[in-house]
Amino acid sequence: MGSDFHFELISQEGRARAGIFTTPHGNLLTPLFAPVGTQGSVKAVTPEQLEALQTNLILANTYHLYLRPGDQLIAGLGGLHRFMHWDKPILTDSGGFQVFSLADNRKIDSDGVTFKSHIDGSTHRITPEKSISIQENLGADIIMAFDECSSPYDLYRNETALERTHTWAERCLQAKTRPDQALFGIIQGGVYPELRERSIDYLTRLDFPGYAIGGLSVGETKAETLSILELMDARLPENKPRYLMGVGSPEDLVTGVLRGVDIFDCVLPTRLARHHVAITRTRRLNIANAKFTTDALPIDESCYCYACRNFSRAYLRHLVLAKEILAATLLTIHNLNTLITLMTDIRVAIIQCRYAQFAAEFLEHWESA
C-alpha cells in the first residue's frame, strides 16, 4: 500500500467501528454501504443522482467489464472512473465469485479458471495475474485478490479452495504494479471456524491493506453468519478495513456493524427497486400492491429522498403498472437513500457512543420481509 491509502479508526463502541479510509479519489467514511454498478452503471440512476444521495463508494464487476466492453477498451478511454463518470472511489471484485457461479461452464485448476462467457459462449481464462491485470486496466481504488469460492457446507472443497485462495492471494500481491490501488485479501473457509482462522492467519501475514469477508450470505444460516463474523472480528487486525461482500439488507448492515464490519456492498436495494419493492428502515413495501392504488402518502413519510419528497405511492404504483422506467429510477433512489442514510446515522451513533441502543431499537422494529 502506497501513501495513497490510509485507514484510521476514529471511534469504537463495543465492536462497532467508525473510521476514515483515504483513497486517491477521496475519503471513505466508514461504516459505509456501496451500491453496485455491475456493468459500469448503477442500474436506473445517473452518477449525478448517486452524488445527490451522498454515495461514496461504488462497486463494479471485473468479470462483466472484462467481457464487455473489455478492460483494455476502458483503459484506453482513461479508466473506469472517467468511462462511467464517477470521480469518487470505486471498488472492483476479482471476478472469482462470478466465474465460480457459472457452475457447468467453468473448470478450475491450480493455476486459474477457464470458463465460457455468458454473453457469447466464447472461452476465457482468468488467473490471479490476469485478474490483477484486468483490475489495473479498470483502475478502481480498491481491488480484490482472485479467490476460489465454495458452497459453505462442503468441508473438503472448502479446504482445497482455501489452499488455492491463499496461493492465489500471494500471486495477486506479486502481480500488482499500481501504487494507486489497494489490494484486499479475501478470507474464505465456509462455515468452518478452523478454516476461517487459518485463512485469517495466512492472509494477515501477507499484510494486505484491507480484508474482505467472502463466502458468507450464500446459503448458511443467519446464526452461522453471525458466529463466523464474530470469530473473524476477534482475529482480524484492528487497523485494517473489513469488507463484508454481498451483504446489504438493513438488518444485516446493523448486525454486521455490531460485529466490526466497515464496508458492505449489495445489489439488493437496486434489484428490489426494479422489482417494485421499496425498502424502509422498518419494512419492505411492494409498491405494485393494490392497497396503494389511491394512497397519497410517499413511500416513507420519514424519508427525505427525491422520490419521497415529490411522489405518492399511488403514482409509483401507476408507473409500475404502466411499465414506466421512472418507477425503477425513483425506487432505486429511495432504496439507496434508505441504506446510505442508515449508514450515516450508524456512524454518528458510534461516534456518539449510542450505537448499542440504536441497533437494539432498530432490530426490534424491523419486520422481516
Added chain:
Amino acid sequence: MGSDFHFELISQEGRARAGIFTTPHGNLLTPLFAPVGTQGSVKAVTPEQLEALQTNLILANTYHLYLRPGDQLIAGLGGLHRFMHWDKPILTDSGGFQVFSLADNRKIDSDGVTFKSHIDGSTHRITPEKSISIQENLGADIIMAFDECSSPYDLYRNETALERTHTWAERCLQAKTRPDQALFGIIQGGVYPELRERSIDYLTRLDFPGYAIGGLSVGETKAETLSILELMDARLPENKPRYLMGVGSPEDLVTGVLRGVDIFDCVLPTRLARHHVAITRTRRLNIANAKFTTDALPIDESCYCYACRNFSRAYLRHLVLAKEILAATLLTIHNLNTLITLMTDIRVAIIQCRYAQFAAEFLEHWESA
C-alpha cells in the same frame, strides 16, 4: 378563455412568430417543443431532469390516463400536475387520435366512439362531453376538443369526419366548466384545401383560444404537409396560438415555424432515445453502431447537455449493448436538449430578425436520416 390565458405575439419575421402564452402554470415562450409523457411520465427521465432541460410544456394522453390509473383517481389526488410532480404547463390531447388508432376495436357514431381498451379489452365510450370531463379531471392547462381523425386521402370520410369534428367542437365548448383550462379547437380536413378552409372558418367562428392542426404527418407527402400548413397559416387568426400535433423532427420544427406554427409535440426524441438513436442538429446517430466502440467523443461536441458533458459515445454504446436503463435516460436527455435548445435558438433568431437565414442554413446542413 378566462383571464388565466393570454397570447401575445412579441415578434414576427415573415410568417415565423415569437410569442408568449400565459397559462395558470406559467408563461410559455413560443415557438416551443413539448416532450410527451403519455402515461404521466416523460419516459426514462425525472421531472427534475426535465426542468434542468428548461422544458416548459409537456403533453399527456387522455386516452391512456383515462384507462389507467383513471382520471377520477388522478383528480382525487389533486390533479395531474401534483400526481406527476410537474408544476409547469401541461397539455392533454382529447383521446380522439388514440381511439381512432384502435382501428378494428372501435365504433364511431354521431354521438361519440365506443372502443375496447388495449389493456384489458374492456368496453368504453368517449363522447365530446366525456372527453372534456376526463380532461377537467386531469386538469391540464391546455385541453383539446374531441375530434375525428381520418386517413389523409379519403375525401368522403374526411367530409363526414369534419362535420362530426365541428359538431363535437361545439359540444366540447358547451361542456367545458373550468376557467383555468384553455380549450383548443382542432382543424381537420386531410390533404383537401377546401375542407381545411371550411374547418378553419367553422372553428374560428367559435373563437377558441388556440387552434391545433390535426391530421398532418400521418402519411401524406412533405410537400402536401407544407402546402396545407401554408394555407392554414394564411387563414388562421394571427392572435391565437397554433399547435401542430405530433410533429417533432428538427427539420419539421424549422419548416413548421417558417409557416407560422407556435407549438409542437412529438414522441420522436424520447422514442428514438429508447431505440439507441441520438438526434443532433445535423443528423441522427445510432449509438449502437460498432464504429463508436472506442469513440471518446460525446454524442455531439457542440452540445452542453448532461449526457454530452460527461459521457463518451463508447460508454453510451456499452450501456446500450449491456441493456442498461441509463442508456435510455442519457439519450433522452440529449435528444430533448437538442429540440428544446433548437426552439430557443429559433425564438431568439425570430426576435433578432435573422430566422430566414437561420432556417436556410439549418436545412442545408440537415442530413436526412
